[in-house]
Amino acid sequence: MSWLSGAEAIVKSLELHGVDTIFGLPGGQLDHLFDAVYKTDGKIRLIHSRHEQGSAYMAYGYARSTGKVGSYSVVPGPGVLNTTAALCTAYACNSPVLCITGQIPSHGIGSGRGYLHEIPDQLGIMKKLTKWASRIEQPDQAPKLVQEAFRQLQNGRPRPVELEMAMDVMALEQEVELLKPEKISVPDPDLDLIEEASKILGKAETPLIVVGGGAQEASEEVMQLAELVQAPVTFFRNGKGVLDDRHYLSQSFPQGHRLWRDADVVLAIGTRLKYQQMYWGLDSELTILRIDIDPEEIDRIASPKIGIVGDAKKALIKLIPATERNNRKRVSRRDELINLKQGFSRSYQEQIGPQYEYLKVIRQELPEDGFFVDEVTQVGFASWYAFPAFKSRHFVSAGYQGTLGYGFATSLGVQAANPGKKVISISGDGGFLFNLQELSTAVQYHLNVVVIVFNDGKFTNVQRQQKEWFEGHIIASDLFNPDFVKLAESFGIYSKRVNSPKELQPVLQRALSIDQPALIEVKLREELPTPWPFILSPRSRKS
Numbered sequence: 001m002s003w004l005s006g007a008e009a010i011v012k013s014l015e016l017h018g019v020d021t022i023f024g025l026p027g028g029q030l031d032h033l034f035d036a037v038y039k040t041d042g043k044i045r046l047i048h049s050r051h052e053q054g055s056a057y058m059a060y061g062y063a064r065s066t067g068k069v070g071s072y073s074v075v076p077g078p079g080v081l082n083t084t085a086a087l088c089t090a091y092a093c094n095s096p097v098l099c100i101t102g103q104i105p106s107h108g109i110g111s112g113r114g115y116l117h118e119i120p121d122q123l124g125i126m127k128k129l130t131k132w133a134s135r136i137e138q139p140d141q142a143p144k145l146v147q148e149a150f151r152q153l154q155n156g157r158p159r160p161v162e163l164e165m166a167m168d169v170m171a172l173e174q175e176v177e178l179l180k181p182e183k184i185s186v187p188d189p190d191l192d193l194i195e196e197a198s199k200i201l202g203k204a205e206t207p208l209i210v211v212g213g214g215a216q217e218a219s220e221e222v223m224q225l226a227e228l229v230q231a232p233v234t235f236f237r238n239g240k241g242v243l244d245d246r247h248y249l250s251q252s253f254p255q256g257h258r259l260w261r262d263a264d265v266v267l268a269i270g271t272r273l274k275y276q277q278m279y280w281g282l283d284s285e286l287t288i289l290r291i292d293i294d295p296e297e298i299d300r301i302a303s304p305k306i307g308i309v310g311d312a313k314k315a316l317i318k319l320i321p322a323t324e325r326n327n328r329k330r331v332s333r334r335d336e337l338i339n340l341k342q343g344f345s346r347s348y349q350e351q352i353g354p355q356y357e358y359l360k361v362i363r364q365e366l367p368e369d370g371f372f373v374d375e376v377t378q379v380g381f382a383s384w385y386a387f388p389a390f391k392s393r394h395f396v397s398a399g400y401q402g403t404l405g406y407g408f409a410t411s412l413g414v415q416a417a418n419p420g421k422k423v424i425s426i427s428g429d430g431g432f433l434f435n436l437q438e439l440s441t442a443v444q445y446h447l448n449v450v451v452i453v454f455n456d457g458k459f460t461n462v463q464r465q466q467k468e469w470f471e472g473h474i475i476a477s478d479l480f481n482p483d484f485v486k487l488a489e490s491f492g493i494y495s496k497r498v499n500s501p502k503e504l505q506p507v508l509q510r511a512l513s514i515d516q517p518a519l520i521e522v523k524l525r526e527e528l529p530t531p532w533p534f535i536l537s538p539r540s541r542k543s
Contacts, residue, residue, distance in 0.1 A: 001177050007032035007170040009142035009178075010100065010163070011040060017150050017181050019071050021045045021416055022100075023058040027075035029102030029117065032170035034073075047416060047445050050437040052079050054409040056086030056099070057435070061413025063095040064396050065371055067217060069153050070413060073100040076164065077117030080126070085403050087129050090160040092401040093238055094213050096153040097160040099126070103135070106166035123164060131159035139172055143179040154184045157214075157294040189291075189310035194318045197267075197289045197306045201319075202326030204265035204287075207231035210256065213238035213399075214270015214293060214312050216392045221316035222269065223247070228323060230330045231267070232259050232337055237374075237384050237397035239271060245388035248337045252385040254534040255344050261540040265289065268304075270312045274400075277301045281541035291315045348386045352531050355382035357501040358522070362424060362452070363388055365508045370422035371396065371414050375407035377428030378460050381531040405434020408451050412438055415447040422450070422512055429455040429481050439491045442517040449518075450511045452504075453484050456524040464530065488519035495519040 004012065010033065014022075025048055026034050037046045049055040055072040063070030074080050080101040090097040103122065104115035112120070119125070126133040132152040136142050145163060152161045201207060209231045215222055219242050226233050226249045233243045234256025243250040251259060253275075260266075260280045268276075268290045278301060282288070288304040291312055298307035308315055348356045358379055366372060372387060373396040374380040389395040396414060398406045411425035432453050442449055463477040488495035494516055496507045504522065511518035 001175045003173055004139060004176040005032060005036065005171055005173050006136065006139035006142060006165055007036040008039070009139045009176045010136070010146060010165065011036040011044065012178055013143045013146035014071065015040060015043060016178060017069070017146065019044060019069065021047065021062060022071045022073055023047050023049060023055040023062070023413065023416075024073035025049055025052050025055055025075070025079065027079060027102070029075045029104070029167040030073060030170075032167070033100070033102070047441065049409070049441050051435065052082035053086060054412075054435050054438045054441065056083035056097070057089070057406055057409035058413030058416065059097050060086050060090045060095055060406075061373070061396060061410035062417040063090065063097050064093060064410070065393050065414040066417045067096075067393065068417075069096045069098050069150065070417070071098040071100065075117055076102050076104060076122055077119045079117065080122065081119070084129055086406070087160050089398050089401045089403045089406055091130065093397070093399040094158050095160070096158040098149060098153060099130070099160060099162040101162065101164045102170070103164050103166040105168050106137070109166065126162040126164070130162050131157075133162035133164075136163060136165040136169065138169065139174040140176050143177060147179050147182055151182055151184065157297075186311045186314055187309075189308050189315040189318055191318065193306055193308050194315065195322055197308060198319055198322035199326045200265055200287060200289060200305065201229055201267060202323050203328055204229065204231075206263050207265045207267065208256070208259050208263035209233045210266060210268045210271050210273060210276060211235050211239040211242045212269070212271025215239060215242045216270075218269070218313040218316055219243065219392045221313055221320060223249075225316060225320050225323065228320065228327060230333045232256075232333070234259060235271075236275065237395075238399055240395040241389035241392045244390050246390065248334045248341070251337065251340065252344070254385050254537065255340055257537040257540055258340065261542070267291070269316070272297060272300070274301065279539065280537065281539040283541045286541065348382075348534075351533065352382050352386065352529050354526075354528050355379045355531060356386050358504065359383055359387045361501045361505050361508065362426075365505065365512060366424055367422050370394070370424065371411075371418060373407050373411040373414060373423065373425040374398075375425070375427045375431050376402050376404040377426065377431060377454060378528040378531060379426055379454050380407070380428070381535065383426070385534055405431040408432060408449070409435040409438045411449045411451070412442055412447045415449050416445070423448075425449050425451045427451060427453050428460070429453060429457065429484075430459045430479055432484075433481075436487070439488060439493060439517070439519070443491050443493060446516075448516055450508065450520065451518070452508075452520045452522060454522045454524055455481060455484065456527065457481060460528065484519060484521040493517050493519055495521070497521045497523055499523050499525065
């Protein structure tokens with residue numbers, strides 16, 4: 001038992017659970033919490049942002065790139081509400097993000113008296129936006145509720161959680177018994193279902209594997225199974241990197257659409273399988289097998305032939321030897337699948353040439369173990385299928401939330417979690433201004449991200465739709481921008497402007513070689529071609 005304040009009870013519990021970094025923004029309701037972090041003597045690093053949204057996105061980047069819990073702390077009311085876009089992103093991408101927020105004085109909660117930062121039912125709001133949320137009412141409750149928060153973060157489907165504590169409780173001292181982390185046990189998959197699935201997969205003539213974010217920790221097993229049955233592995237944003245894109249079995253999203261047409265058995269691992277089931281089509285000639293940690297996800301859209309509830313890695317460890325016993329004789333599909341890759345590379349060059357050339361330069365200069373953070377921008381959309389990822393978790397996306405402006409702040413969290421690794425963030429001129437203030441954070445904490453801003457003076461996607469859908473009625477999609485180079489230089493950041501992929505290459509080489517953050521503005525002179533035909537694909541099944 002230790003005599004601790006509420007704030008100290010939280011921080012010491014976080015330390016016991018392995019938290020080494022908290023992103024945050026100070027304020028009156030958090031003064032005791034931040035002082036408790038100070039007292040850890042650097043065991044917990046605190047990185048403060050210039051906006052609450054930036055803190056939460058940094059925690060998301062930390063979590064997304066490591067699989068570990070990313071933590072942030074902000075004041076209640078408008079402070080925590082400013083972070084909800086990032087919480088939605090973490091929820092969509094199944095990322096373990098812990099939000100720790102303050103509260104108004106405990107006696108005033110729910111009173112409606114107008115305390116600073118008071119909002120109606122903050123805890124109720126957070127319960128709707130997260131997997132789990134709770135209020136710590138007394139200091140001696142902190143260890144148990146922190147322990148429960150981590151159980152929720154690490155058990156089953158990972159999604160964000162929230163803990164809050166009133167400012168007076170943070171100051172209150174009590175005897176507190178600190179608790180070690182609970183051991184999280186992963187349930188065993190149903191072996192009868194594993195055996196049944198192995199027989200179907202082993203007999204398949206043209207099997208296909210689809211992976212999502214739930215397979216990120218099972219790269220080795222996915223490769224073993226894919227090679228065993230000669231099944232190409234396809235993916236969208238959150239499954240990129242599960243299988244090294246240089247492997248002939250790794251097939252990007254539009255290539256997967258082509259392969260879906262002729263597949264007789266599909267094994268879906270840790271993926272919603274949304275696009276495939278809703279848009280590419282299902283028919284009686286296609287057998288679907290699924291592995292997912294979330295039982296609700298398995299038949300959310302359609303019921304598979306077999307649904308195995310369990311952790312992807314653990315299930316595949318059982319499925320591989322079972323499939324080996326039941327496997328038919330296989331012929332390598334290397335030549336067929338390399339030709340498919342090359343054919344689509346030519347299509348990318350022909351149809352999205354400008355984006356493709358920029359992405360090729362970035363891939364060439366980014367080290368193999370470097371991280372790429374996309375954005376809701378024309379080059380970002382193209383990167384979902386035209387940017388090769390070599391390692392699990394090294395391609396970071398906002399998933400289906402499509403949170404414009406998430407990328408730069410997220411990349412700082414990626415960099416903080418992966419010191420010594422190179423991180424490139426791409427942005428459009430529209431999205432970059434959402435969190436450009438975090439240039440200050442990058443410099444202050446030596447987060448040496450290279451951000452590439454593609455500047456065409458408009459919200460391109462919106463304006464394209466206005467032209468195509470509304471007879472060219474352009475409204476609110478033209479942008480007035482600062483001089484991005486001078487802006488970055490005013491923060492003391494290395495910055496250059498380029499006009500082509502050829503010009504980008506030496507500048508990017510230089511930016512990646514220096515020990516400081518960098519900004520490269522790409523001035524786009526012509527409108528980029530639409531990247532959407534490779535994403536919004538029509539039904540591909542025969543019937």
